[in-house]
Each structure stands twice: as structure tokens, then as C-alpha cells.
Amino acid sequence: MRFGQIFLAIAVGLATASIAEEPRTSVGVLTCTLAKSTEDRSSNITCGFKLSGSAAEEKYVGSVHGLAQPTVGKQVLVWAVTGPATKPSGGVLAQRYSKTKVPGQPPSWVGETNTAIVLTFETHEGAEIGNSIAQIELKLSGTSA
Numbered sequence: 001m002r003f004g005q006i007f008l009a010i011a012v013g014l015a016t017a018s019i020a021e022e023p024r025t026s027v028g029v030l031t032c033t034l035a036k037s038t039e040d041r042s043s044n045i046t047c048g049f050k051l052s053g054s055a056a057e058e059k060y061v062g063s064v065h066g067l068a069q070p071t072v073g074k075q076v077l078v079w080a081v082t083g084p085a086t087k088p089s090g091g092v093l094a095q096r097y098s099k100t101k102v103p104g105q106p107p108s109w110v111g112e113t114n115t116a117i118v119l120t121f122e123t124h125e126g127a128e129i130g131n132s133i134a135q136i137e138l139k140l141s142g143t144s145a
Helices: 001-022 127-132
Strands: 024-034 042-051 057-065 075-084 096-100 108-111 118-121 135-142
Touching: 024 057, 042 135, 075 127
Parallel strands: none
Antiparallel strands: 024 042, 024 075, 042 057, 057 135, 075 118, 096 108, 096 135, 108 118
8 A cells, every 4th residue: 555655656746747847949059268267266258149040149258167177278168058948038048057967968057047948068179178167157248139
């Protein structure tokens, strides 16, 4: 009897989670320029976000934390942005992201405020720098038409 109750609770929990989860899709591409890092292994970034199917671009500024080694000069880093299938609102990337690692998958950073937004590292040159980033913080700085 007790085993049946546990099984039912698990089944209801899984069904509820799958219903609540929104369909996810590629939202756009985030391209950032990473400036020379400081002694505390953080670095300032400036970014442009191109929403899929749109000519408009959002501009972001922010910082990355946890670099394994100091950057020398400027580095360009690119992330694929995944999110809800519905069109995102302006400034949707403005939040802090923390790195997650799933075996067999490229490194990803999940939004702390809006966990539906995920950044997946795409850059091959400078991969060791991008892979060592523990956190990314982004703030909207402007938009262009």
C-alpha cells in the first residue's frame, strides 16, 4: 500500500513538472567582447544580443567572474541563447547567470532570475577562457533598430 502511494506521488510530480515546463527554442545570439581581467579574476564585457528573426540588437554591459587565468587583450565570446518559445520582452538577458555542466554537453549558464534563459558557449577560439567563467552578470545598456 505504501509503495503505491509513493509511486502515485512521483507520477503526479513528474506530470506536473512536464506540464509547467514551457517549450524552449533558440532565441538568438549573444556576442561579447571581454576586456583585460583584473587581479580578482573578473573582467568587464560589452555585448550585443541579436534576437532570431529580427534586425534589432540589444546592447548589454556586465562582468564575468571566475576566470581561471587572466585574459590578455580583448577576447570575443559567443553564446547561443535558448529560452521560451514565446517572443522575449526587451532586456530579457539582464540578470546574473551561473555555470552548469551536463556531461557530454557544452558548458551552459542558467539565469538566476529567469531560469528559462540559458546561454550555451559557442566560441572555439578562447574556449579555455569561456569554459572557466563561473558567473556572468548582464545589464541592458541600450537598443538599436
